Amino acid sequence: MSEGETDDFDKRMAAARAYWEANRSRMTLIRRIVCEIVFKTSQPFEVNWLLKEARRTDKLISMASVYRTIKGLRAAELVEEFHGTAGDGFYRLRPISQHSSSVILCKNCGRTIPVDDPCLPIREGAQAQKKGFKATHVRLQTEAICEEFEQTGMCQKDCLPIRK
Secondary structure, three states, rough: OHHHHHHHHHHHHHHHHHHHOOOOOOOOOHHHHHHHHHOOOOEOOOOOHHHHHHHOOOOOHHHHHHHHHHHHHHHOOOOEEEOOOOOOOEEEOOOOOOOEEEEEEEEEOEEEEEOOOOOOOHHHHHHHHHHOOOOOEEEEEEEEOOOOHHHHHHOOOOOEEOOO
């Protein structure tokens, strides 16, 4: 890991630890294992992949423990959930200190392309404010068909495969 990645990893681990402590719990061994895996991946992932990875460290980790940990990471706003074209859920790290995140979901291959749009929270925040709300985070998932794939049957875009 590079120095910046190490800093992000440490910030995420500290935030997860603080979340559980604030909720009268603690960073258990299982939570630490799951958090380390999640915080070290840069790709979107499914829970089944996460369970397989966690069981490489501890064969007794259950699916329920993984789901409870993910639930906590979502509540701590460290991980966010998206839904694929078939309705299956996948997760990805929420960007640190960003108030928005968005992805394009390729309907041809199911991969995700992260999109950095600094105007997204401004646009959507203004709409929320008009309705009497204060936006704390904006998340956008765009489903799209790859034009290149439609024409050639292949896609050369820089997509992030979902870890299954």
